[in-house]
Amino acid sequence: EVLAEPASAWRRALPQVLASTIKNLLLLDLGMTLGYATIVIPALLEGKDEKGLVFTKEQASWFGNIIFACQPIGSIASGMVLEPLGRKYAMMCVNIPHIIGWFIFYTASSTTAIFAAAIILGMGIGFMEAPIITYVGEICEPRLRGTLTSYSSLFASFGLVFIFGLGNLVDWRTAAGISIALPILTIIALSQVPETPMWLLGHYRERDAEKSLMWLRGWVTAAAVSKELAELKAYAEEARRKQKKDVAAYDNPAYNPEPEFDGVLDRIKDFFRPAMLRPLMLIVGFFFFSNFTGVLATRPYMVMVIEKLKMPINPYRATVVFGSIGFIGTVLCMATIALFRKRPIALTSLLVCSLCAFSLAVTPRGFLNGWLSFLFYSLLTFFTLFGAVGLVWTLVSEVFPFRGRSQASGLVAAVSYIFNFISTKTFISLEQWLGLESLFGVYGTISLFGCAFLYWRLPETEGISLRDIERTYMKKKLK
Structure with a gap:
């Protein structure tokens, strides 16, 4: 049902929570990636791999942290593609290296392949940070900002619990094979949520921004979001004219008219x-x-x-x-x-x-x-x-x-x-x-x-x- 008037507080919150939850599937994958080394290292140090792969202590040390070493590379790349791609499509694209990384882990026949998979996943994690942080900030009302930001951490923590649980039930290869399903599911789910209104306005797509805002504010009509859209549009135009305005004049922090x-x-x-x-x-x-x-x-x-x-x-x-x-x-x-x-x-x-x-x-x-x-x-x-x-x-x-x-x-x-x-x-x-x-x-x-x-x-x-x-x-x- 599409409302002609502003929705109730509960209905306004629901689509923002839904979009944040779908976005947080990326963080679920992040938590699984960060915890994966915990089930791989002891198995390879003890020589329990079915294909005979073994880690030395030095290799185990590098494998335990190489993901973190590669994340800054992904963060830098993320900054370069976030603006032209948009927040939504950037989040969809980041699943591709995760699919590749999990598949390489599943089929790895050498320690070189294992390290290559870790590098790919590490860069993928770094790539996801900027769109995740930006997306939740640009779709949420100020009253929900703190809660939905904290809500994101739950998925990363649950990802750790989930991968540790898998490690108790199956071997590390099978755990990687099962994990491939998550980024595929995430791509499908992200295709159903809107791009942020602020990014769309910044790219002269006013009608799409209006549709996005209608979805995010409780599946309402254009009339119900006309005031907020007009304010966002005015600030987008000011940013394009390089006008510096007092940001306090607009109380919604989701849009930031940055000067050039x-x-x-x-x-x-x-x-x-x-x-x-x-x-x-x-x-x-x-x-x-x-x-x-x-x-x-x-x-x-x-x-x-x-x-x-x-x-x-x-x-x-x-x-x-x-x-x-x-x-x-x-x-x-x-x-x-x-x-x-x-x-x-x-x-x-x-x-x-x-x-x-x-x-x-x-x-x-x-x-x-x-x-x-x-x-x-x-x-x-x-x-x-x-x-x-x-x-x-x-x-x-x-x-x-x-x-x-x-x-x-x-x-x-x-x-x-x-x-x-x-x-x-x-x-x-x-x-x-x-x-x-x-x-x-x-x-x-x-x-x-x-x-x-x-x-x-x-x-x-x-x-x-x-x-x-x-x-x-x-x-x-x-x-």
Whole structure:
């Protein structure tokens, strides 16, 4: 049924949730990709592959993090094709390397093929970041922005749980074969959602933008969205005339009439203004600390960590347990973010992560049959996903100013992948050099510094308009 009047709040929200859910299938694939190394590495280190493939420890170290090393390449490529292709078709195209990557894993007959598949999937993950972040920002009303951004994290966490579960039921090759179905399904589903109205207006497709807005605002008639469309159209025309307007004049952050610059140097200079540089430093710092709590660094080697800490649970089943704990943390982050607010959640989470890592450092292996180590690692996983990883991506969509948000989002995403690469690549070497317990002590120290960093640098953004957040960073001093 098509409404001639503005829809109810529930009906307006439904298509935005539906479009976000379909978009989040990409994040489900992302989570499966990130967790896949956890089921491949122990199988190949122990020589359990039916085709006789074997990993050395050095190869396992590289395989555990090569995906993160290749993601920045995909992020850069994404920025070049996002504007001409559009958000929708960019998200559809990113499934192609995932289909290829999963197929190569399924048929791999050499370690070279395995690494090639990991490189392809890594670049595919990097490619998807910009369209995902941009799409959800451009289709959602401000009242739904925070919830639907947090909602995205659920799919990445569930992807981890799902691939860990597959690893307990089937071998790593069969898991890859099953995974091929997801990107195919995602392409079909994405074909049913509209392109963002803002991108369409920016490409002189007013009628298509109107149809998109009618779909996204509750399947209503053109008359019901005429006011919002007129406002968006006016700002699109101003952007094309290079007119700089006060972005506060329009309260919907989904559209950003960015000014055009004369050259690359002007864009670089614009990047160093306080309103951009201060949130950039915050997010880069937050990404660093969230990658070094000890959870993301140990994820590809989780089976080995569980065995060394002598936890009283089958290592392969434990991957599902810890994946589920992380998923619960992500769910609770989304459910409680409005109640507890972002700043207290972030500070509390990093403090608890620090305490848990220190506890793992001093707990003797096998103490109380390993249950104490299991408890501390469970809490470390929960609070990392609840307040560190769970919050930082939400902040990316909030703290950057309208002008330059897309470039800044792509940059910090690439930086995050670099940190993830460093944390996973150095784990085995540091574990051999320091020992597992001492390494958890290092992670605990980093988390403690992270708590102090966020105490001084992280403002509260929950319930605050994007305009006021930007003004916070334009002040000479942050309170």
